[in-house]
Amino acid sequence: MHSKKFGYIFFFIFLLSLNLFSLNLDEEIKIKKIPTYFIKNVQYISLKSFLKIINSDNWAKIEDRVFLFSDETQIKFRIDDTTVIVGGKKIEIKNPPKEVEGEVLIPVEDFSKIFSDFKTPEKKEETKKIVSEEEKINKKFIIVIDPGHGGHDAGAIGNFGLKEKDVNLDVCLRLEKYLKKQLENYPFIEIYLTRKEDIFISLEERINIAKTFNADIFFSVHTNSSRLNRYEATGFETYYPYSKVVTDILPKSNNEEEQSEGKNDESVLTKILNNLNETDIIDESRILAECVQEKLAERLIIPDRGAKRGNFYVLKYTPMISVLTEIGFICNPNIEFNLKDIEVRQAIAETLGKSIIEYLKKREIIK
Ligand SMILES: [Zn+2]
Numbered sequence: 001m002h003s004k005k006f007g008y009i010f011f012f013i014f015l016l017s018l019n020l021f022s023l024n025l026d027e028e029i030k031i032k033k034i035p036t037y038f039i040k041n042v043q044y045i046s047l048k049s050f051l052k053i054i055n056s057d058n059w060a061k062i063e064d065r066v067f068l069f070s071d072e073t074q075i076k077f078r079i080d081d082t083t084v085i086v087g088g089k090k091i092e093i094k095n096p097p098k099e100v101e102g103e104v105l106i107p108v109e110d111f112s113k114i115f116s117d118f119k120t121p122e123k124k125e126e127t128k129k130i131v132s133e134e135e136k137i138n139k140k141f142i143i144v145i146d147p148g149h150g151g152h153d154a155g156a157i158g159n160f161g162l163k164e165k166d167v168n169l170d171v172c173l174r175l176e177k178y179l180k181k182q183l184e185n186y187p188f189i190e191i192y193l194t195r196k197e198d199i200f201i202s203l204e205e206r207i208n209i210a211k212t213f214n215a216d217i218f219f220s221v222h223t224n225s226s227r228l229n230r231y232e233a234t235g236f237e238t239y240y241p242y243s244k245v246v247t248d249i250l251p252k253s254n255n256e257e258e259q260s261e262g263k264n265d266e267s268v269l270t271k272i273l274n275n276l277n278e279t280d281i282i283d284e285s286r287i288l289a290e291c292v293q294e295k296l297a298e299r300l301i302i303p304d305r306g307a308k309r310g311n312f313y314v315l316k317y318t319p320m321i322s323v324l325t326e327i328g329f330i331c332n333p334n335i336e337f338n339l340k341d342i343e344v345r346q347a348i349a350e351t352l353g354k355s356i357i358e359y360l361k362k363r364e365i366i367k
Pocket residue numbers: 148149155156164222223224257
């Protein structure tokens with residue numbers, strides 16, 4: 001007879017505030033009695049212990065690559081590789097991370113140096129808050145934003161040298177910031193980016209990141225070019241998937257996010273989503289794509305090319321609601337000029353943010 005006791009429940013949420021926290025790995029290991037391992041006289045700790053220390057449980061491992069995410073920083077390294085990328089900065093270490101029996105091991109000394117000024121979220125204030133019935137379920141809602149291209153893959157390049165990869169990243173970083181601010185009263189909504197710096201990430205990796213985070217929405221941002229780089233090409237468009245395919249073994253992508261036209265190339269290895277209703281997910285994707293087009297149309301003066309079905313790799317193989325928006329033709333010099341302007345980028349980012357918020361409201365995920 002406890003179910004009707006409270007209409008609302010009271011609970012504590014911890015407001016996370018980011019404080020610069022100088023991380024002393026050696027000290028943490030001693031105080032917390034964390035087990036360490038020695039390989040050829042080099043001291044290692046497990047990745048799991050390390051994540052506990054930096055207070056993060058967001059990470060992904062794709063083949064030999066490991067991605068860690070904290071609120072402010074993205075860290076990337078490879079097993080047996082001495083290059084570590086921290087917030088876009090390449091750092092060379094002496095001893096590479098190792099993998100032993102499926103466990104990722106991190107060299108203590110090297111990582112101590114790297115993370116001596118690493119930002120970790122510190123639990124600071126406790127606040128009492130009344131939460132609604134929906135919120136108390138404690139279900140997270142995850143949005144993964146995907147800035148197209150990066151690293152050696154520049155994407156489309158304008159006639160005056162503006163690169164698609166840079167526009168996509170900048171717009172996505174602004175979008176992330178905008179959404180985090182607008183959704184700060186909804187701590188169950190979490191937002192991640194597939195990349196936060198100018199690095200190459202394959203299409204397979206992007207999908208695996210979304211899967212690892214168990215994302216509810218995968219939101220890919222591109223800047224299109226017409227096939228012949230037509231000067232007069234203009235407008236913006238948003239794609240949603242033709243079909244969804246769930247598979248653990250992703251077919252090889254060519255890493256150019258181009259539509260594979262018309263054909264249905266589901267291999268025997270793949271099986272159509274059955275536990276998640278494929279039609280529902282495609283339908284929801286369409287509704288989100290329409291929100292994006294509607295909001296962009298309110299804001300931009302260039303033609304609305306509509307929400308349409310597209311056979312893009314990342315739309316097909318992500319098992320969640322997914323859209324790919326093309327925010328303007330970089331091959332058109334006028335648009336290229338506009339996309340160089342940070343105010344235009346900010347406006348586009350906010351507009352994309354508003355469309356996501358509109359979708360969340362439609363689905364009563366937020367009020
Ligand atoms: Zn692109």
